[in-house]
Amino acid sequence: MNRIENNETRLSQLIEHEYLEIIFQDEYFVAVNKPAGMLVHRSWLDRHETRFVMQTLRDQIGQHVFPLHRLDRPTSGVLLFALSSEVASIASPMFAEHQFEKIYHAIVRGWIEDGDRLDYPLKKELDKVADKFARIEQEAQSAITDYKPLAKVEVPHSTGRFPTSRFSLVELKPLTGRKHQLRRHMAHLRHPILGDTSHGDGKQNRLFRDVYQANRLMLHASSLRFIHPITMQPILIEAGFDEVWLGLITDFEWTM
Template identity: 30%
Template sequence: MELEILFEDGEALVIDKPGGLPLDTPRAGGPSLEDRLDELKLGFHRHPAPVHRLDRDTSGCLLLARNPKALKRFSAAFEEKQVQKRYLGIVAGTLAEMEGTIALNLSKVSTAKDGWRMIPAKKGKPAVTHWRKLDEKNGLTLVEFRPETGRTHQIRVHAASGLGHALLGDPVYGSSKGAPRTMLHAAGLTVPRGDKEPIVAVAPLPKDFAALGFSDE
């Protein structure tokens, strides 16, 4: 898996993370981003560190900090909701409305049979996602998601429970049929840096999205 670099300067890297590549080494073994940090030093002495999380299946913009001070500042920007994130997702179904906002609090539940998942719950943590329909083909819809908060599995649960249609290929909140992975792509990232120019990165539409007839235009 080639790691394309979308942005690079002295304190930050943004890579286009391939779908299917986990950040941490899986319990069962196999490749992960952890194995690739050496090649991402790019002449620096330290390994870069991921600032935020992307699910294993999610492709696209992943920010890595190249020193501890930068990691602290970038993490604070995420926590203070200063970071603009744009995702593209393919949902398994058609939508009557063109755009809207989903506000569903989320809580984590766990069972021995199914493992853990996130569910909408009044007493859960607040989660807000703005969405817009971009295109529709063969009973599938390309949707732009702009999350205000960064809860675990937020877009996946908001698609399934807020839009009424899970992301295509999502084995937890929908069905694994129709795609070999959960069809979610982190298409854009903007991180403010005070007096410095912001970090701006755009990840091209993945081939598996294009293979279903969609384009990011």
């Protein structure tokens, strides 16, 4: 059984039992591979939702967990929690000070030939409901992302004036932590992430849904690297791709 078949079997078993995939755990931290479409915690903005990472993980391991960072609802991948409020108070400032190295993978529109660093400040995105009383005129904040192309593909499906469509697999490393930074930065480069309904290309999103059954944002938090604040050991936590990602990797004949 190859790596992709192993991942598909593992993911189907987790989904069947409604378990989260725990990818790291010691006496101080626990990390899961967050599924796309799942909220990290309860929110009054999503009162109809019934499953949340924080509550599901708490029930799964039988103890309280304390979120240290967040992933947007449509993003999958590494999500780290502290197992006590004391550890959370130590680790949370490390995220604020960017002592955690985050690596993401994304599929974007078009071909990116060379990697680079994008230093493009972003204004805070306001939620229409949650931020309706916030000041609209705000200064743009520093936002920096390193990006590197890994693979590309041209498919025989048109989404416009050309008979084919082109896509790239990219590695993204955010050096700051602004809201929707990676999605907004890739859109600024005119290489929006596939499945992004806010900043992306509707025709190409529809192609991925209809032809490739990829009805999700193609953004995955692949790894988290840091120095353990208690043991002082280097830690690398990696999260595997879900079945949608694995299907596209196979269809596009990409090697990961």
